[in-house]
Amino acid sequence: MTDTTDAQNPGRTDSAQMTAVYPELAGRAAVVTGAARGMGAAFAEGLATRGVNVVGADINDEQMNATAAEINTSLAAQSLADTPGRVVGARVDVTDVADHEALAQIALKEFGRIDFWINNAGIFPFAPVDEISPEQISAVLDVNVEGVLFGAQAAARHMEPGGAIVNMSSVSALRIRRGRGAYCTSKAAVAHLTESLAVELGDKGIRVNSIAPGYIDTEMTRWVQEDPAALKHALDVVPLHRLGSPEEVFGPLLFLLSDSARYVTGHSIAVDGGSRHV
Known part of the structure; x- marks a missing residue:
C-alpha cells in the first residue's frame, strides 16, 4: 500500500485497494450491521468482492437497500477473477433482540449459512461528563454494547464451529477523549x-x-x-500524521475472518496509526 500523505493535504487518507487475498472466504456468508454507509458499507463491498455473500443491515433500510444495489451493480460491471458475492439489504434496530434473529433468518434463507x-x-x-443525560448514556449503551451482545447471541445460535464474530471497539476504549465520556465507556465495555x-x-x-479504529475518514468523524x-x-x-481510511480497517477485519486467524480469539486489534501510544 502506498502512503498518500502530502504536505498540501496533511489529513489525506490512504484509500488504496487492499491486495490481501483469502480464497477460502469465497462462498461463505456474513452479516454486517451499520452497513448503509461508512466502514460498514466498505466491509460489505470488500467481502462481496472476495466472494462472500453478505446481509448488510442498518436502521435506515432505504439507504441500506440503495447501498446494496449500488455494490451489486458495481461488482457485476467489474472483471473480477472470481465470482463476487451478493449483498442483500435489510433493516435492523440493533437494540432489538428480535431484529438480530430476523437478520440471521434472512442470511439462512438467502445463503443457507452464517459464517x-x-x-x-x-x-x-x-x-461533557457533567452534561451526559440519562437518555444519552442509555442510548449509547443500548446501541454500542447491547447491540454487540444481541448480535453475538444471534450469530452463536446459528454458526457452525469455525465461525467468526468481529466487534467494533475503538481506540477510545483505551484513551480518554474530552466530551466523549459516554462513548469511551461504551467502547471499553465492547472490548471487555x-x-x-x-x-x-x-x-x-x-x-x-x-x-x-482511531481517526478514520468516515461520516462519523467528518467533524475532525x-x-x-x-x-x-x-x-x-x-504518529503516522494522517487519518486512516475504511479500507485500512477492512484489512485487519479480513484477516480476523480468514483461516489465517483460526487460532486468534479474544483480541482487539488497534487500527489507529499508533495514536494509542501518544
Whole structure:
C-alpha cells in the first residue's frame, strides 16, 4: 500500500485497494450491521468482492437497500477473477433482540449459512461528563454494547464451529477523549465483552475478536476534518500524521475472518496509526 500523505493535504487518507487475498472466504456468508454507509458499507463491498455473500443491515433500510444495489451493480460491471458475492439489504434496530434473529433468518434463507457476523453499528455522542443525560448514556449503551451482545447471541445460535464474530471497539476504549465520556465507556465495555464472548463461545468453536479504529475518514468523524483545530490535534497525536481510511480497517477485519486467524480469539486489534501510544 502506498502512503498518500502530502504536505498540501496533511489529513489525506490512504484509500488504496487492499491486495490481501483469502480464497477460502469465497462462498461463505456474513452479516454486517451499520452497513448503509461508512466502514460498514466498505466491509460489505470488500467481502462481496472476495466472494462472500453478505446481509448488510442498518436502521435506515432505504439507504441500506440503495447501498446494496449500488455494490451489486458495481461488482457485476467489474472483471473480477472470481465470482463476487451478493449483498442483500435489510433493516435492523440493533437494540432489538428480535431484529438480530430476523437478520440471521434472512442470511439462512438467502445463503443457507452464517459464517461471519460483524457488529459494526454504533453511535458517537458528544457531551461533557457533567452534561451526559440519562437518555444519552442509555442510548449509547443500548446501541454500542447491547447491540454487540444481541448480535453475538444471534450469530452463536446459528454458526457452525469455525465461525467468526468481529466487534467494533475503538481506540477510545483505551484513551480518554474530552466530551466523549459516554462513548469511551461504551467502547471499553465492547472490548471487555469481546473477551467474555471469546471465552464462552470458544466452547462452540466460534472465535470472537474486535477492531479498535482511531481517526478514520468516515461520516462519523467528518467533524475532525471540518474543524482545523481538531484536525491539527488529530494529526499531532497520530504518529503516522494522517487519518486512516475504511479500507485500512477492512484489512485487519479480513484477516480476523480468514483461516489465517483460526487460532486468534479474544483480541482487539488497534487500527489507529499508533495514536494509542501518544
